[in-house]
Amino acid sequence: MELIAVLAQVDAPSAADKFADATASGLALGAIYALLALGLVLIYKATQVLNFAHGALAALGAYLAAYFVVTLNFPGRYLDFLPLTMQWILSGLFAILLTAAVGYIVERLTIQPMIGEPLFAVVMITIALDIIIRTVTNDLIGQATRSLGSPWGTDVVDWGPVTIAKTEIATIVVAFLSFGLIALFFRTRIGVAMRATAFDQEAAMAQGINAGRIFAIAWVIGAALAAVGGIFSSLFPRSGGATVDATAFFAFRALPAVIIGGLDSISGAVLGGFIVGLAEVYAGAYLIGDTWSFLGVGFSRIWPYLIMMIVLLVRPYGLFGTEEVRRV
Amino acid sequence: MRGRPHLFVSYDSEQALLPTWTQRVGVFLLLVFLVVLIPLQLVPGFGFLGEGDWMTLLGLVAIFAIGALGLHILSGLAGQVSLGHAFFMGLGAYTAAVLGGPTGASLFGMGLPIWVWLPAAGIVAALVGVIVAPTAVRVRGIYLAIVTLGLVFIGEWLFINLGRVTGGSQSGRRFPPLEFRLWGEEGEPLLDFNSDGAWFGVHLSSEVKTYLFLIVLLIVFAIVAKNIQRTRVGRAFMSIRDRDVAAEVMGVADAKNKALAFAISSFYAGVCGALWAVFIGRLIPEGFNLFLSVQFLAMLLIGGLGTITGTLLGAVFVTLLPRIVQDFTRLLGDTAEGSGIFAPLADVIVSTNLDDGGLISTLPGTSPGLTIFQFNLVLYGVLLIVFLIFEPLGLYGIWIRIRNYWKSWPFTY
Numbered sequence: 001m002e003l004i005a006v007l008a009q010v011d012a013p014s015a016a017d018k019f020a021d022a023t024a025s026g027l028a029l030g031a032i033y034a035l036l037a038l039g040l041v042l043i044y045k046a047t048q049v050l051n052f053a054h055g056a057l058a059a060l061g062a063y064l065a066a067y068f069v070v071t072l073n074f075p076g077r078y079l080d081f082l083p084l085t086m087q088w089i090l091s092g093l094f095a096i097l098l099t100a101a102v103g104y105i106v107e108r109l110t111i112q113p114m115i116g117e118p119l120f121a122v123v124m125i126t127i128a129l130d131i132i133i134r135t136v137t138n139d140l141i142g143q144a145t146r147s148l149g150s151p152w153g154t155d156v157v158d159w160g161p162v163t164i165a166k167t168e169i170a171t172i173v174v175a176f177l178s179f180g181l182i183a184l185f186f187r188t189r190i191g192v193a194m195r196a197t198a199f200d201q202e203a204a205m206a207q208g209i210n211a212g213r214i215f216a217i218a219w220v221i222g223a224a225l226a227a228v229g230g231i232f233s234s235l236f237p238r239s240g241g242a243t244v245d246a247t248a249f250f251a252f253r254a255l256p257a258v259i260i261g262g263l264d265s266i267s268g269a270v271l272g273g274f275i276v277g278l279a280e281v282y283a284g285a286y287l288i289g290d291t292w293s294f295l296g297v298g299f300s301r302i303w304p305y306l307i308m309m310i311v312l313l314v315r316p317y318g319l320f321g322t323e324e325v326r327r328v
Numbered sequence: 329m330r331g332r333p334h335l336f337v338s339y340d341s342e343q344a345l346l347p348t349w350t351q352r353v354g355v356f357l358l359l360v361f362l363v364v365l366i367p368l369q370l371v372p373g374f375g376f377l378g379e380g381d382w383m384t385l386l387g388l389v390a391i392f393a394i395g396a397l398g399l400h401i402l403s404g405l406a407g408q409v410s411l412g413h414a415f416f417m418g419l420g421a422y423t424a425a426v427l428g429g430p431t432g433a434s435l436f437g438m439g440l441p442i443w444v445w446l447p448a449a450g451i452v453a454a455l456v457g458v459i460v461a462p463t464a465v466r467v468r469g470i471y472l473a474i475v476t477l478g479l480v481f482i483g484e485w486l487f488i489n490l491g492r493v494t495g496g497s498q499s500g501r502r503f504p505p506l507e508f509r510l511w512g513e514e515g516e517p518l519l520d521f522n523s524d525g526a527w528f529g530v531h532l533s534s535e536v537k538t539y540l541f542l543i544v545l546l547i548v549f550a551i552v553a554k555n556i557q558r559t560r561v562g563r564a565f566m567s568i569r570d571r572d573v574a575a576e577v578m579g580v581a582d583a584k585n586k587a588l589a590f591a592i593s594s595f596y597a598g599v600c601g602a603l604w605a606v607f608i609g610r611l612i613p614e615g616f617n618l619f620l621s622v623q624f625l626a627m628l629l630i631g632g633l634g635t636i637t638g639t640l641l642g643a644v645f646v647t648l649l650p651r652i653v654q655d656f657t658r659l660l661g662d663t664a665e666g667s668g669i670f671a672p673l674a675d676v677i678v679s680t681n682l683d684d685g686g687l688i689s690t691l692p693g694t695s696p697g698l699t700i701f702q703f704n705l706v707l708y709g710v711l712l713i714v715f716l717i718f719e720p721l722g723l724y725g726i727w728i729r730i731r732n733y734w735k736s737w738p739f740t741y
Contacts, residue, residue, distance in 0.1 A: 044470075114717065117716075119470060120403070120407075120409050120629075121720060123409060123470065123473060124626070124629050124712060124716060125712070125713055125716050125717075128708075128710075128716075130709075131622070131706070131708060131712075135698070135705040135706050136698075136702075136706065252481070252618075258474075259474050259475075263471070296488070296489030298489075301485070302478075302482050302485045305481055308478060309463055309475060309478060312463060312475060316471065324468070326572075
């Protein structure tokens with residue numbers, strides 16, 4: 001979004017160029033939302049818990065990545081024969097692994113004892129987790145912003161009508177790679193077990209599936225996806241290329257994506273993520289100037305919530321969510 | 329019926345406000361304690377509660393308790409999880425500011441007296457609650473939580489951009505003074521809560537006067553909430569909470585009652601927001617954020633969901649927690665500096681200088697370890713989790729268990 005604003009001042013692009021730029025940028029932003037939404041839906045489908053601590057986990061992942069890349073240079077310091085991009089990816093993978101471990105611990109300690117408790121209580125647990133993880137992460141980040149030192153920096157590629165930052169291309173590539181990996185995972189033995197548990201927990205347990213383990217795996221994957229989303233939401237075009245305490249709040253905007261798609265629909269979450277990303281960028285690019293000044297500052301941020309409410313008025317279970325059957 | 333306090337021969341006596349003599353005496357003693365003993369510093373050993381800063385804190389407790397009662401009606405009785413309480417509080421606060429606030433060059437303000445702006449704050453919030461209800465009534469469970477979460481974000485955007493009303497981002501505005509006037513007359517107000525003075529021949533500080541005003545308001549709102557709970561409306565709410573389809577089959581209109589619950593809850597929130605803003609004196613629009621809503625949910629859950637006693641206990645606990653943590657940390661810091669037997673232990677927890685490496689830091693600015701404020705937040709989250717896992721009924725559940733133990737004492741079964 002900032003990128004678009006800068007470019008608009010430099011050479012005042014044509015309407016088609018502006019639209020192409022906004023679309024590319026929106027797809028990149030949407031990819032991040034889709035990653036976060038995918039993690040949320042995975043956890044929700046497997047455990048019936050909406051994880052409000054997702055943003056905090058994302059911020060933790062981004063912080064860990066910054067710590068590994070910039071502060072420690074781990075494992076790059078032992079592997080300096082590798083190209084920089086490779087080193088950066090390895091550091092990122094370590095951060096993702098650690099965040100996944102945090103997700104595992106959190107699930108074992110706080111979610112496992114709450115199975116079968118009312119929804120209200122479990123939601124509050126994840127909100128409490130959000131407060132704890134976010135506070136500790138913010139303290140670790142400190143007052144200064146921490147750069148993630150991505151190998152692509154602020155480079156921009158110019159493909160005819162589309163001008164896009166290299167990090168944004170990387171975002172889209174990584175997002176689709178993650179979607180592919182998740183799709184492959186669902187075909188493995190554990191993945192089939194997870195789908196079975198999500199479909200009918202009792203029947204799955206009767207078949208000998210360890211539901212508790214499936215819950216833990218869902219949280220591990222969810223936390224890993226959160227970390228990926230958190231890392232890419234802290235790269236160049238967004239939040240000044242550094243993790244700040246706003247990273248955790250960034251993920252709250254993935255919630256409308258989840259709701260628009262339907263809480264229990266994986267393809268819905270991905271689609272919802274792209275809808276929210278595109279809507280946010282289009283609003284930032286077009287709803288500006290004197291005509292729209294009554295919208296004030298920050299409208300593009302809350303616009304997804306308005307879309308969400310409109311969608312819910314028409315379809316109370318999201319676009320692809322399964323309608324709850326109510327029996328007496 | 330002597331000696332058999334739980335034998336009720338009519339529905340009226342069972343549904344009474346205070347059905348047993350134990351409760352009547354208990355509540356009477358509590359009221360005497362709150363209204364007379366604390367302000368006059370007559371509680372042995374706890375006389376400091378009547379001093380300025382503690383009176384301010386207890387006034388804040390009363391304000392938050394009113395808001396918590398509102399959320400109790402929506403979430404505790406009607407079972408609708410709402411994260412939007414802060415939004416309705418903001419509506420109430422800014423209604424109060426517009427109607428009662430001072431007029432400025434860039435701010436709206438009509439300077440009306442308290443008996444106009446306080447009810448108006450509640451009514452405006454309730455009206456918006458009714459407007460929002462159609463969306464909120466259609467969705468259930470977790471979807472509702474996110475819709476109301478969206479309300480908070482939309483509200484923050486609205487408050488930030490309505491600069492003429494709210495003073496704008498990061499600057500905020502002043503709210504009307506807490507005083508009772510009939511209608512804009514000059515000179516001394518009828519009741520002034522901002523200066524020391526004598527009431528009924530007793531000299532009271534401004535903090536005590538404010539506290540007394542707020543505690544009376546709280547008592548009124550608590551009685552109203554209790555009456556809602558024990559009559560037809562409250563029973564309808566509870567039937568929707570327990571089984572909405574069954575309630576509908578029995579003739580309890582689902583949408584109508586949910587909208588009503590939203591309206592009542594928003595009224596309480598509006599009044600609470602207005603009182604809070606006036607009490608603090610100056611607030612920025614960012615103050616009405618998600619964390620505020622979460623605090624109210626925390627009060628309900630820590631206190632014990634679904635009971636008024638629990639809600640009030642939770643409000644006291646959550647509001648006093650920051651102060652207790654702060655005092656405790658200061659105590660630890662002093663212990664670490666000293667040479668008592670606990671000094672090494674305290675030193676591990678608290679860092680009093682830069683290269684100390686304790687868990688909490690009493691130093692200002694950036695230093696290793698969490699600041700007191702951050703420690704507060706973490707403790708808050710940990711307490712919530714501990715309560716939810718180990719004591720789902722909250723403080724009220726603990727009280728019930730202690731009571732039942734002594735009821736059958738010395739027979740423990």
